Amino acid sequence: MRQVQRLPFGAGLDRATGLALLSPDGFRDLRNVELTEGRAIARPGMSVQSGLSLGGLGVTPMTDVCALGTYREKAVGIAVGFEQASRKLQLFTLGLTGLNPVYVADVGTVDAAAQRPVVSLAESYRIMAVAHGEPDSTKRLQTMIYNGTTLTGLTADLDGAGAAAVKFRGVVSWLDYLVGWGFGSASQPHEPHTIRVSLPTQPTVFFKTDYFLAGSPTEAVLAVAPVGSTALVFKQTQTYRLIGTDRSDFGIVPLDARYGLAGARLWTHAQGALYGWSLEGPRVWTPNGPSQDLSIPLDLSGPSPADLVAAGEYEDAFACYRHDVQLVEFHFGRRCYVLHLRDPSRPRWSYRENGVELRCAGTLYYGVALVGGGGGTPAAPAGHPVAGSFTHTAGTVTAPYTYTGALGDEAIEVWIKIGAGAWAMKVNRTIANTAGETFVFGEGDGIIPGTLIQVAARFRRGLLFTSGYESTNPSDWPVAARGSATTDAGPSAPTAVHLLDGMQTTYGPKKYNSIRFTWTAGVSGTNSQLLVASLNDPAAASVLWEGPIATTTSPYVGTYLVSATPSYRYFWVRHTMGDGTPGDPTACAENPINVADDLLGTP
Amino acid sequence: MSEPLQQLFYGRGTGPDILLAGDGADDGGQPIAVKAMTNPFIPAGEGGEALFTGLWLTVTHTAAGQIRVTPFVDDVAVTDSVYVLPMTATTNRETLTWELGVAVAIRDAHDASVVLATVAPRGTRLQVLLELLDAEGQPARELGDVIFETPSIEYEVVREARAAETPAAAL
Numbered sequence A: 001m002r003q004v005q006r007l008p009f010g011a012g013l014d015r016a017t018g019l020a021l022l023s024p025d026g027f028r029d030l031r032n033v034e035l036t037e038g039r040a041i042a043r044p045g046m047s048v049q050s051g052l053s054l055g056g057l058g059v060t061p062m063t064d065v066c067a068l069g070t071y072r073e074k075a076v077g078i079a080v081g082f083e084q085a086s087r088k089l090q091l092f093t094l095g096l097t098g099l100n101p102v103y104v105a106d107v108g109t110v111d112a113a114a115q116r117p118v119v120s121l122a123e124s125y126r127i128m129a130v131a132h133g134e135p136d137s138t139k140r141l142q143t144m145i146y147n148g149t150t151l152t153g154l155t156a157d158l159d160g161a162g163a164a165a166v167k168f169r170g171v172v173s174w175l176d177y178l179v180g181w182g183f184g185s186a187s188q189p190h191e192p193h194t195i196r197v198s199l200p201t202q203p204t205v206f207f208k209t210d211y212f213l214a215g216s217p218t219e220a221v222l223a224v225a226p227v228g229s230t231a232l233v234f235k236q237t238q239t240y241r242l243i244g245t246d247r248s249d250f251g252i253v254p255l256d257a258r259y260g261l262a263g264a265r266l267w268t269h270a271q272g273a274l275y276g277w278s279l280e281g282p283r284v285w286t287p288n289g290p291s292q293d294l295s296i297p298l299d300l301s302g303p304s305p306a307d308l309v310a311a312g313e314y315e316d317a318f319a320c321y322r323h324d325v326q327l328v329e330f331h332f333g334r335r336c337y338v339l340h341l342r343d344p345s346r347p348r349w350s351y352r353e354n355g356v357e358l359r360c361a362g363t364l365y366y367g368v369a370l371v372g373g374g375g376g377t378p379a380a381p382a383g384h385p386v387a388g389s390f391t392h393t394a395g396t397v398t399a400p401y402t403y404t405g406a407l408g409d410e411a412i413e414v415w416i417k418i419g420a421g422a423w424a425m426k427v428n429r430t431i432a433n434t435a436g437e438t439f440v441f442g443e444g445d446g447i448i449p450g451t452l453i454q455v456a457a458r459f460r461r462g463l464l465f466t467s468g469y470e471s472t473n474p475s476d477w478p479v480a481a482r483g484s485a486t487t488d489a490g491p492s493a494p495t496a497v498h499l500l501d502g503m504q505t506t507y508g509p510k511k512y513n514s515i516r517f518t519w520t521a522g523v524s525g526t527n528s529q530l531l532v533a534s535l536n537d538p539a540a541a542s543v544l545w546e547g548p549i550a551t552t553t554s555p556y557v558g559t560y561l562v563s564a565t566p567s568y569r570y571f572w573v574r575h576t577m578g579d580g581t582p583g584d585p586t587a588c589a590e591n592p593i594n595v596a597d598d599l600l601g602t603p
Numbered sequence B: 001m002s003e004p005l006q007q008l009f010y011g012r013g014t015g016p017d018i019l020l021a022g023d024g025a026d027d028g029g030q031p032i033a034v035k036a037m038t039n040p041f042i043p044a045g046e047g048g049e050a051l052f053t054g055l056w057l058t059v060t061h062t063a064a065g066q067i068r069v070t071p072f073v074d075d076v077a078v079t080d081s082v083y084v085l086p087m088t089a090t091t092n093r094e095t096l097t098w099e100l101g102v103a104v105a106i107r108d109a110h111d112a113s114v115v116l117a118t119v120a121p122r123g124t125r126l127q128v129l130l131e132l133l134d135a136e137g138q139p140a141r142e143l144g145d146v147i148f149e150t151p152s153i154e155y156e157v158v159r160e161a162r163a164a165e166t167p168a169a170a171l
Helices: none
Strands: A002-006 A027-031 A033-036 A039-042 A046-051 A064-071 A076-083 A088-094 A102-109 A119-124 A127-132 A144-146 A151-153 A170-174 A177-181 A194-199 A202-213 A223-227 A230-234 A239-243 A251-256 A267-270 A273-278 A281-285 A318-322 A327-332 A335-340 A348-353 A358-365 A384-387 A397-404 A411-418 A424-430 A436-441 A452-461 A482-486 A495-507 A510-520 A527-533 A542-548 A557-561 A568-576 A593-596 B006-012 B017-021 B035-038 B049-061 B065-073 B083-087 B094-101 B104-107 B115-119 B126-133 B146-148 B152-159
Touching (some): A033 A335, A064 A119, A064 B006, A076 A119, A102 A127, A102 A151, A119 A177, A127 A170, A223 A273, A318 A358, A327 A358, A384 A452, A397 A411, A397 A482, A411 A436, A436 A452, B049 B083
Parallel strands (some): A027 A348
Antiparallel strands (some): A002 B152, A033 A039, A064 A076, A076 A088, A119 A127, A127 A144, A170 A177, A239 A251, A267 A273, A273 A281, A318 A327, A327 A335, A411 A452, A495 A510, A527 A542, A527 A568, A568 A593, B006 B017, B035 B126, B049 B094, B049 B146, B065 B083, B065 B126
């Protein structure tokens, strides 16, 4: 007799149950879905809203976005980015839609031997604290405090020797306090089990007497996570609980002697509990009881599906909660384990493969800034810069701007566009005076001869721009913002460059060659230069001689030791303009002249 | 629907991007491969056998794309019964139900393109693999909803027990 079995979707992964007890509505492999009762929905994606660049200049992209969060006092988003080559860790503000990142300041330069940076953010009583989560206290950056205007280092006298830089491994806001951990004092910085507490409502004031010790220093505190009125202190294999509400009744008690967190950011709040990832898999903590295991359906000790994307490191992993679809997500680079909590009594798991490696998550809350604190709500600037008459040479553009309606607290952004290239921000700072300023761009800004250079400028206050200047494309701004100039053509190229002759000198058993070149000068330019490099690469060449353009023969240059195994040098002749703008050394067909050092005979 | 008051954003680990969660049909330009493999369904118990004769699959969608359905009997893909089911983009959610026969072809020994007969596969366990493909047949999803509703399996138990390996008892 034929029968029909329904297999309702939504039961989630079940990789651990044996065949005898297996429910057919579970899944062996389930990827990139959101589970509801009896349904599995193909998950939506994630769209790029904006990107961070070094200094906000739009030239060098950051290599990591290390932290995201909302600074609710100022109603802005906060992002921290890291750039690998310069090792700079920088703070940015963001619109609450994730758009328009604006560089604020450097958090610091990360030590070359430090780990890939992990950053924690904590807002407490109108300030945003930024902590560098480097395990090695000698390589850790100072904890920074952002007040909506400036970023300054946190200092405190924690050893009686006077105020000194504070370097917390992490920070969190709990009750009326800012809590920081992993730092003892300037004289004894490596105290990985110490948790320090600020004065109530004064998150930048720390007394040396106000601290908890979580067990022994052999295992570091990784995270402090508020749950209800208490806070849980996580090490890798232990959990403690902070109790009390002020210094009269504060205390710390052990909560879980076996389980902690595998990584500093592998925890998140969801539905009144704290979900975290221990060394043995996911667990859920409530303020009072022992943690409960959530890992069974995942069978983490067994093999993962063969083609599941590889997981990243615990140190780089993080957890987050999607309020809208009630998902707890544990991200390990591109691999993610998703816990579906739409029915909290029946948590269900699925896998997720991220198309790109993720490093952090943060919720941005829409709303208005709190009026009256920290400088109040910023207003959009009313004034604007007006481009004057630009001047130029072959290698520079000078752009004078007069300011209309400037109050002095505006930031000025100046963008340039070279030829058909893209707009790039070159200046982003507070205006120097309210009347106007002149900006000069040169070779270092990419200015090249004979090219149309466009410049545009606007005012910004916080994340707000003068009306009409909001677009990130300066071509959309009012015409008064922009000016342009075409740089002069560069110097012409010399012709008929060739080696004129050589001269050999003998010192004892060694011989040395000197050589000179001649050429026909071009029609424009002020000086001539002779360049030399050991490779056929004019970018690697150095100037060997420079003289007036009327001189068309170089002096003898060298001396070069004559050796049995000859080596080679490459020489270029080029002209320069009066302001130093160089011509293109490859524009002359005879460049470079390749000369061997045995030119005038072997030793 | 009102605008959300809070939204989750991700920070990229190998680039400068700030990404809005739950938006679009890809991950910052990279495709999303949706895949679901059911647990083994064992209708006659571990010692029995069944004929697996059909599948019903119901999907609600607005997105275009294709769904590839692959049945497995005793861990072996029934390649003669792999289906690729098309969906066309709609503005309102549309529910589609497909009835899919599960069969193994018996082919001519000299010319495999000649199917002599088809029979329902017989075995202990059935699993079903569902994969979402884009319009070009690549593992990716298109913009819009794809909601997998309840699938059903048709089967017939043919024996409650079957011959199994009977090792000799150790003396």
